Amino acid sequence: MSKILKLFLMISVALNFFVNSFAGSVIKIDGSSTVYPITEAIAEEFQAMYKDIKVVVGISGTGGGFKKFVTNQTDISDASRPIKSSEQKKARMNGIDFIELPVAYDGLTVVVNKNNKFIDHLTVAELKKLWEPAAQGNITKWNQVREGFPAEKIVLYGPGTDSGTFDYFTEAICGGSGKSRGDYTPSEDDNVLVQGVAGDKNALGYFGLAYYEENKDKLNAVKIDGGNGPVEPTYDNVQDGSYQPLSRPIFIYVNRNAADKDYINKFVEFYLKKAKDVAKEVGYIALPDKAYEFALKKFRERKTGTVFKGAKIGVSVEELLSK
Amino acid sequence: MKEKKLINKIRDNFFPVAGLLATIISLGILFVLIIDVLKDGYMRLNLQFLTNYPSRIPEKAGILSAWVGTLWIMVLTALFIFPVGVASGIYLEEYAKPGKMKDFLEINISNLAGVPSIIYGLLGLQIFVYFFKLDRSVLAGALTLSLVVLPIVIVATRESLKAVPLSLREASFALGANKLQTILFQVLPSAFSGILSGVILSMSRAIGETAPLITIGALTYIAFLPAGPFTTEFPFITLQGLKDYFTVLPIQVFNWVSRPQKGFHSDAAAGIIILLIISLFINFMAIYLRIKFEKYMRRK
Numbered sequence: 001m002s003k004i005l006k007l008f009l010m011i012s013v014a015l016n017f018f019v020n021s022f023a024g025s026v027i028k029i030d031g032s033s034t035v036y037p038i039t040e041a042i043a044e045e046f047q048a049m050y051k052d053i054k055v056v057v058g059i060s061g062t063g064g065g066f067k068k069f070v071t072n073q074t075d076i077s078d079a080s081r082p083i084k085s086s087e088q089k090k091a092r093m094n095g096i097d098f099i100e101l102p103v104a105y106d107g108l109t110v111v112v113n114k115n116n117k118f119i120d121h122l123t124v125a126e127l128k129k130l131w132e133p134a135a136q137g138n139i140t141k142w143n144q145v146r147e148g149f150p151a152e153k154i155v156l157y158g159p160g161t162d163s164g165t166f167d168y169f170t171e172a173i174c175g176g177s178g179k180s181r182g183d184y185t186p187s188e189d190d191n192v193l194v195q196g197v198a199g200d201k202n203a204l205g206y207f208g209l210a211y212y213e214e215n216k217d218k219l220n221a222v223k224i225d226g227g228n229g230p231v232e233p234t235y236d237n238v239q240d241g242s243y244q245p246l247s248r249p250i251f252i253y254v255n256r257n258a259a260d261k262d263y264i265n266k267f268v269e270f271y272l273k274k275a276k277d278v279a280k281e282v283g284y285i286a287l288p289d290k291a292y293e294f295a296l297k298k299f300r301e302r303k304t305g306t307v308f309k310g311a312k313i314g315v316s317v318e319e320l321l322s323k
Numbered sequence: 324m325k326e327k328k329l330i331n332k333i334r335d336n337f338f339p340v341a342g343l344l345a346t347i348i349s350l351g352i353l354f355v356l357i358i359d360v361l362k363d364g365y366m367r368l369n370l371q372f373l374t375n376y377p378s379r380i381p382e383k384a385g386i387l388s389a390w391v392g393t394l395w396i397m398v399l400t401a402l403f404i405f406p407v408g409v410a411s412g413i414y415l416e417e418y419a420k421p422g423k424m425k426d427f428l429e430i431n432i433s434n435l436a437g438v439p440s441i442i443y444g445l446l447g448l449q450i451f452v453y454f455f456k457l458d459r460s461v462l463a464g465a466l467t468l469s470l471v472v473l474p475i476v477i478v479a480t481r482e483s484l485k486a487v488p489l490s491l492r493e494a495s496f497a498l499g500a501n502k503l504q505t506i507l508f509q510v511l512p513s514a515f516s517g518i519l520s521g522v523i524l525s526m527s528r529a530i531g532e533t534a535p536l537i538t539i540g541a542l543t544y545i546a547f548l549p550a551g552p553f554t555t556e557f558p559f560i561t562l563q564g565l566k567d568y569f570t571v572l573p574i575q576v577f578n579w580v581s582r583p584q585k586g587f588h589s590d591a592a593a594g595i596i597i598l599l600i601i602s603l604f605i606n607f608m609a610i611y612l613r614i615k616f617e618k619y620m621r622r623k
Binding site for chain 1: 376377378542544546578581583584588
């Protein structure tokens, strides 16, 4: 008797397993770990308001996120750089259209050790001299970067080559995504870069503004001269576009078909309305109000395609969105 | 003469002293690590930390989804690796005939034990997530981790079986038992405490694995739990949770460590403390069960 009961139990368990009874709506998001803190914060707020909608967020990186996005595995992709042509092609092959929405700015910050007295600002040309591929093995002393700097050894820290930050910095400074010298200490963890620069008087590194803001006691930010005099990386300078060329917008990409689902529509609208407050809270810079208006309008009109891919560095987000 | 004696004595004592030094160094590093983590994370250790979901506010952030996910994955992994690992260990040690086939299997299993875990992640992604369409579920995660630690279980099982004295088997055969009976009733029970240690130690490796789970797409932010295994409706038990999304403690810690805000670093430290506690608990279980089993065997 107990054997029959056991068998029955096993069969019902097996049946239960194959019958998917999950009813709730799940919004699937994956992508850049740079955008993650904002998306996490929005998801947290959103779920407090809509209890029956579940939001899940992964951190596969911008590239890894797009890989899932273009094969229809996710509804929204976090991205710290615009979509690439190769990714766009795959999306088209799979019949996926997307809506590209900027959600905040990140100010890439060049930092030096607190005790570094000789670097106050650097021009883009000097940064290029320092970081371009040709510098590898040749530019090793600070006096080679600018006359008057001491003849001390240059020690460099930067993000790894898989990172969107690396892509953007090399594009903005060296004139091509991925163009960089290789003889620096890379790390995917920005806190490691902070430690590195904080521990060496002659070191220089670059990463997102939030990491500088949290470590102001150990690091100095270098003012960047993009042609209009040295500008400090501050919240306001990034937001009004005067900190150039190292301010970059970060994005979410929404699947066009998924956007028509009520719960995803709700989420994206919520995102664009709340992003301004949330961005600041988690260490990023909010876009100007106009930009959020444009983005919301773009989303409501379901305008697909990318306007940021290959856009000239320095053109404002509002300008690009109003096209 | 006297001098030679002294030199001999020094030589004699050199090795134990060097060994002691090595032990102290490794223990010392562990000690410093634990102190450091405790210092950073103790103030975040409270009930709220265990019952809250992740949050953008470090003081409100918790590890509920992470530790429940870890528990799910660990229990399932144990369920998978125990029968499969022990059965293949028994086959290789007791049944497989010496020859090319056995050599081939042996070389492969020892090699598998050394494969970086991220490779298993890629394998799991292709097989479990895409081919079997399990999505990024608890089940896919547990199966992937099972692959990672299976070679360890197999090797441990074989080593424990090897350690069973031949006289025991011969005695069993002499009493008229056949091969299966000998293995099931004599060899396996004698080797069992060793096998158990192997299984549990491999669990404590699995608990810290992050790379393969991130590769198969385990999530980072998730504010709900896999469906529990018990329901109020007939048949009162459900495996729905197997198909739900999940995250695990190491992924949550990894995310917090790389955030800029100091508050998250404290959260990460507190997460590490919880992970250490779980891992210590698993090791403690291994020792306890082994002692218990050995006592039981002796009484028999």
